[in-house]
Amino acid sequence: MLPVILVTGKNGQLGWELEQIVHAYAQQFRFHFTTRAELDLTQPDQVQSALDTIQPDYILNCAAYTAVDKAEQEQEAALKTNAHSVGEMAAWCERNGKQLISISTDYVFDGKGTAPYTVQHPTDPLNYYGYSKWLGEQLIKENHPKGIVVRTSWVYSTHGNNFVRTMLRLMKERNELNVVADQIGSPTYAADLAQALIQLVQGLQAGKKAQPVYHYSNSGVISWFDFATAIRDMAGLTCQVNPIPSSAYPTPAKRPGYSVMDCSDLVSDFGIQLKPWQKSLGTCIQQLQQTHV
Template sequence: MKLLVFGKTGQVATELQAQAEVTALGRPQADLSDPEACAAAIASGDWDAVINAAAYTAVDRAEEEEALALVINGAAPAAMARACAVRGLPFLHISTDYVFEGGGTASWRTTDPVAPQNAYGRSKLAGEEGVRAAGGQHAILRTSWVFSAHGANFVKTMLRLSATMDNLSIVADEVGGPTPAADIAAALLEMARQMKTDPNKGGTYHFGGTPAVSWADFAAAIFARAGRRVTITPMPSADYAAGMRDKGRTHAARPLNSRMDSTTLKTDFGLSQPDWAAGLDAVLKTLEAQT
């Protein structure tokens, strides 16, 4: 397949390039702050499918740059989807659990009402709405707590902090499914193949790692598997947010519940939730080899 990928250095984009021969466009080739330039990139090439793995992901900064986030996460995917619809190309787009209000303990289903609680979530919801409105074949893949050996993510932050600290306070009342970027990439590639074969396939799906854990429990698993001796002090997310504000830093509201029901992805594409522990072991092995 001839796959066009928006994004080049992000976690999922990096994994897509590692797993398949794709044409990956970074910001110099396709700046998402210029949606029509992204649409032009689709129109000018010979593609079998298009995957958008690029986004504005600075959750806290988005509170002050919501207009920019709305262009990158909202207008750009919409323009891509329209360009794909014109050419009859499957378009796959990554979204987030942040489109939900984030309460309760039940896993979010694709049919649950959306109610984003921060600017980042609103911008991602705008992208979803624009992709659907384009009217072409599409798949929106909502995911959560992405980690890999690349870029900035929770796993790498915990390893960095534990190199010099033996006691860390970690949020314990936010619960979700850590999701390996490698598994997201593999899922997108399989979905693209199936969508190219069957033009009736597509829709909105969830893909989150299993089992669900808190950030504190995930940190404990990271330290145990990496052989780091760190004492974890559980803390409420409200205390963390207050601490950020005391330091004069913006802190966007986070969902307490990021559990994702991935049933429909299994039904439509035969794809199961990834085991985050296996993904974590693979990431730690990669990071160890890089040192």
């Protein structure tokens, strides 16, 4: 019997990208993708019985409450989805000898760093979304010592709501756009992260030992302004992009100023290569242009 990989968040950016590539691994694994209808993470008390039915060997938890600003108000939904249900998945995996890999965020850091955050760097989330994801990480640590957290940042895809698709739309509608230039990070093409997660599971399946936390993003360090200008240039658009400070674009949830992560552990432990952000952005834009999305 092939090991079963459960992927939560089938319709999210990362879940969708995983679904695009799993046919290539059909000889090695059986995949089960869930939507909210089959596994609703706002109902933590129902998580373990849903997992009893699915019987996964690995869980790639890609579902999350990701509305960063709304989470400041909808704290209970964020907490249940990003923390309590993750704790239930962790407890189920521990009880059944299975493996949870749950995706987390650069927003667990306070944003005051000046060099890429290592996995040991102290966490101190700035906003409620970050807090809920941080609590999810703690519950994994408590309930499932061999559980794995993979933190990522600035995720985009050809699918779903993200900065790249929003910029492309606005740049076609407007002559001029203001974009914050004092928040620094590393973008992540969800298709690359999807591939990396499969490689991680393949490594585990082959008996490789994992650390409790990994970081994954594309390589390179930029501001949102740099990202926006690259999106414009690669898409052949002409909209003027103006750099602004975060203070000129207030949001309900605070954003970290610096959120670059050191991803070297995934490279050294699992041989996962990090693609430069420019290359992956080019691939995404090319795909979007081909499909006229």
